[in-house]
Amino acid sequence: MTFLSNLINGISLGSVYAIIALGYTMVYGIAKMLNFAHGDVIMVGAYISFCATTYLNLPPIVSVVLAMIVCTVLGVLIEGLAYKPLRKATSLAVLITAIGVSYFLQNVALLIWGSNPKTFSSMIHLGSVSLFDNKLIITAESIVTVLACIVIMIALTVFTKKSKMGKAMRAVSEDKDAAELMGINVNVTISVTFAIGSALAAIAGVLLCSAYPVLQPTTGSMPGIKAFTAAVFGGIGSIPGAMLGGILLGIIEIFSKSYISTQLADAIVFAVLIIVLLVKPTGILGKKITEKV
Amino acid sequence: MAEILNIENINVYYGQIHALKDVSLKVNEGEIVALIGANGAGKTTTLRTVSGLLRSKTGSIKFMGNDISHTEAHKLVSMGVAHVPEGRHVFLQMTVQENLEMGAYTNSANLKEGLEDVYERFPRLKHRMNQIAGTLSGGEQQMLAMGRALMSKPKLMMLDEPSMGLAPILVQQIFDIVKELNKAGTTILLVEQNAEMALEVADRAYVLETGKIKLSGTGKELAQSDEIKKAYLGG
Numbered sequence: 001m002t003f004l005s006n007l008i009n010g011i012s013l014g015s016v017y018a019i020i021a022l023g024y025t026m027v028y029g030i031a032k033m034l035n036f037a038h039g040d041v042i043m044v045g046a047y048i049s050f051c052a053t054t055y056l057n058l059p060p061i062v063s064v065v066l067a068m069i070v071c072t073v074l075g076v077l078i079e080g081l082a083y084k085p086l087r088k089a090t091s092l093a094v095l096i097t098a099i100g101v102s103y104f105l106q107n108v109a110l111l112i113w114g115s116n117p118k119t120f121s122s123m124i125h126l127g128s129v130s131l132f133d134n135k136l137i138i139t140a141e142s143i144v145t146v147l148a149c150i151v152i153m154i155a156l157t158v159f160t161k162k163s164k165m166g167k168a169m170r171a172v173s174e175d176k177d178a179a180e181l182m183g184i185n186v187n188v189t190i191s192v193t194f195a196i197g198s199a200l201a202a203i204a205g206v207l208l209c210s211a212y213p214v215l216q217p218t219t220g221s222m223p224g225i226k227a228f229t230a231a232v233f234g235g236i237g238s239i240p241g242a243m244l245g246g247i248l249l250g251i252i253e254i255f256s257k258s259y260i261s262t263q264l265a266d267a268i269v270f271a272v273l274i275i276v277l278l279v280k281p282t283g284i285l286g287k288k289i290t291e292k293v
Numbered sequence: 294m295a296e297i298l299n300i301e302n303i304n305v306y307y308g309q310i311h312a313l314k315d316v317s318l319k320v321n322e323g324e325i326v327a328l329i330g331a332n333g334a335g336k337t338t339t340l341r342t343v344s345g346l347l348r349s350k351t352g353s354i355k356f357m358g359n360d361i362s363h364t365e366a367h368k369l370v371s372m373g374v375a376h377v378p379e380g381r382h383v384f385l386q387m388t389v390q391e392n393l394e395m396g397a398y399t400n401s402a403n404l405k406e407g408l409e410d411v412y413e414r415f416p417r418l419k420h421r422m423n424q425i426a427g428t429l430s431g432g433e434q435q436m437l438a439m440g441r442a443l444m445s446k447p448k449l450m451m452l453d454e455p456s457m458g459l460a461p462i463l464v465q466q467i468f469d470i471v472k473e474l475n476k477a478g479t480t481i482l483l484v485e486q487n488a489e490m491a492l493e494v495a496d497r498a499y500v501l502e503t504g505k506i507k508l509s510g511t512g513k514e515l516a517q518s519d520e521i522k523k524a525y526l527g528g
Contacts, residue, residue: 164398171384171395177346178382183370183399183445 001135006258007251012142012211014250015149019204020227021234021242022156023197029173029237030193033091036098037078038201039224040105045071045202046209046219047113050120060123067202075198076191084187102221109217117216120209141211148203153243156196160239165192173237226253229273235286244284295322296355297449297480298343303352303362305335305342312338313349314504320449325471325481327495327512329488329525334501336484337379340451343482344376345369356449371399375447379454379484381438385427389418392426392437396444403446411440414470432463439470443479450474451482456490468494488525492516500525 020042027035045067052063082101086094126140160166171179172189180186208223209215226249234245252272256265276284298320305313313335320326328336341347343354345366354362356374364372384392393411397404412419415436421429426437435455442450452471456464468490475481485491492498495512500521508515515521 164401167391167395168398170387174384174386175382178378178384179395180346180366181344181370181376181378181382182395182441183367184395185365185367 001132002258005136005138006254008136008138008142010251010254011247012139012145012250013254014230014247015145016204016208016211016246017223017227017230017249018149018243018246019152019200019207020223021231021246022152022239023200023204024228024231025234025236025238025242026156026169026193026197028231030169031079031083031190033083033094034098034228035078035083035194035197036095036224036228037101037105038197039220039222039227040102040109041071041075041078041198041201041220042205042208042223043109043215043217043220044074044105045205046120046215047109047118048202049123049206050118050209050215053121053123060125064123064203064206067206068199071198071202071205072195075194075201079191079194084190102224106217106221113217115216117214120213120215122210122213123206124210139211141207145207145211148207149243149247152200152203153239156239165189169193226269229270232283233273233276235283238283238285241283241285248284295357296320297322297357298482299353299355300339300343301353301355303339303342303349303354305338305347305349312504313342315352316501316504316506317352318499318506318509320480320482322448322480323475323478324496325475325483325494327483327485327491327498328501329485329491329498330501330507331525332486333503335504336501337453338504339501340376340378340453340482340484343451344374370445370447373446373448374451375442375445375449376451377438377442377453377455379457381431381434383426383429383434383437383441386425388423388425389429389437390422392441393418393444396441398445400445403444407444407446411443414443414473415440432459432466435459435463435467436470439467439474443474447479449480449482451484453484454486455483456485456487464490488521489516492521 023038027033048067048070049063052058052066053060078101082097083094086097122141124140124144128140129138160170168184168189171182171184172186176186227246230245230249231242233249234241249269253265253269256268260268296319300316300318302315302317303313304315316339328339330336338347342349345364349362353360356372361369384395393408397407417433418436418440426434429437455467459467471481471483472494483491483495492512492515498512498515499506500508
């Protein structure tokens with residue numbers, strides 16, 4: 001039973017990583033940049049939801065929607081103010097800027113909300129499910145997280161395959177110049193990508209803090225880095241890859257914690273990444289395209 | 294004949310490199326105009342500047358009387374300019390059909406009719422409509438790139454090295470298609486390293502050398518000029 005319960009916890013944590021990883025992978029796919037501030041958008045989302053329920057007494061679902069709106073605006077602003085002017089700059093300049101934005105967000109959060117951790121009360125007010133005479137208890141947080149992850153995955157896949165904006169995003173991710181020559185406004189497409197990624201980050205923030213209720217300005221950084229790892233692990237740029245990478249990473253982390261060592265869990269997670277990249281540098285589902293001349 | 298494209302004294306730089314020096318050229322409605330020259334002469338740069346992917350520092354570019362030197366690239370398509378870039382740049386991970394749909398991005402009203410027209414013109418694309426573009430041969434990819442450009446119903450089509458890397462029989466086929474498109478009413482600005490073929494189909498041509506227009510004239514005149522023969526036609 002502990003095995004099953006660990007597996008479920010792993011899938012649930014992995015689903016959070018997967019939702020965050022989607023933001024990383026979509027932005028990378030389209031803007032060819034690593035948005036290291038993405039993890040901190042998660043933290044902002046969690047704080048907004050926390051404040052909305054604690055101080056404004058809004059219902060949880062409204063607080064989540066509010067968090068999504070704020071994060072969407074924040075994501076588009078970050079892109080427009082910090083990254084857009086660097087569109088033609090070297091990728092190193094963009095990377096350093098992203099790290100700067102990350103610290104900026106953490107410090108603004110520190111100014112507004114202080115360094116004392118807040119206790120985030122779960123946004124999911126449903127009972128847990130008990131199976132096998134209470135030997136296996138699945139929390140409502142786990143169920144909602146996994147369901148949210150599945151719904152988001154399906155919605156994003158349909159969106160990129162069928163909608164006009166989704167197709168434009170695929171075109172931009174493949175070939176920016178050619179997309180521009182088709183009449184696609186590349187800048188708008190990039191903004192939309194940031195908007196979607198940041199809205200997802202808000203959801204991830206609420207789900208993460210509902211399961212692990214300590215909220216402080218650095219809350220987003222470690223899950224952010226792990227989700228980035230998950231995106232690379234699954235094959236950066238690939239939406240199913242981010243999903244698969246996230247869930248595998250969650251399972252590996254929880255299993256390492258319960259069967260090997262709590263202290264070593266993170267080290268094991270990153271060791272697995274290194275091994276995967278040595279064997280398959282493009283990640284599990286990463287594609288390598290051979291171009292014809 | 295009405296002027297469709299008028300480039301006047303444009304200067305384009307890549308950082309410190311002065312890539313185009315006071316380049317001027319004109320394309321009239323219904324013409325095939327070729328721009329020939331050696332590697333690195335600035336042919337591709339000229340096309341990329343017209344389509345807005347690059348900016349000229351000085352000079353002006355007019356399309357059907359409107360100044361487009363500051364128009365964003367994505368807005369030019371709906372104005373009637375289609376650019377088939379060097380190396381085709383089809384979307385390799387999309388299917389043939391999806392590639393063509395992208396071509397009609399700004400003109401979805403023309404989608405159905407456009408697809409019919411393109412498939413009629415390029416029957417090979419029809420056979421491969423559900424195939425991923427990355428699996429096509431070089432010649433098929435060139436046809437796809439041209440078909441994709443046609444989907445926007447352009448008034449001016451700019452072709453950058455359509456014959457690059459193709460077998461001679463395919464080169465002939467591509468040039469035949471260029472002539473057909475022109476007959477059907479599309480004005481063409483053609484960039485080519487294959488000067489012989491380009492001068493054969495072109496009404497008029499310009500010779501670009503290290504960023505400057507060196508010669509211009511009708512296709513026939515240039516094909517017979519000793520200077521051209523020596524430099525570009527291997528005579």
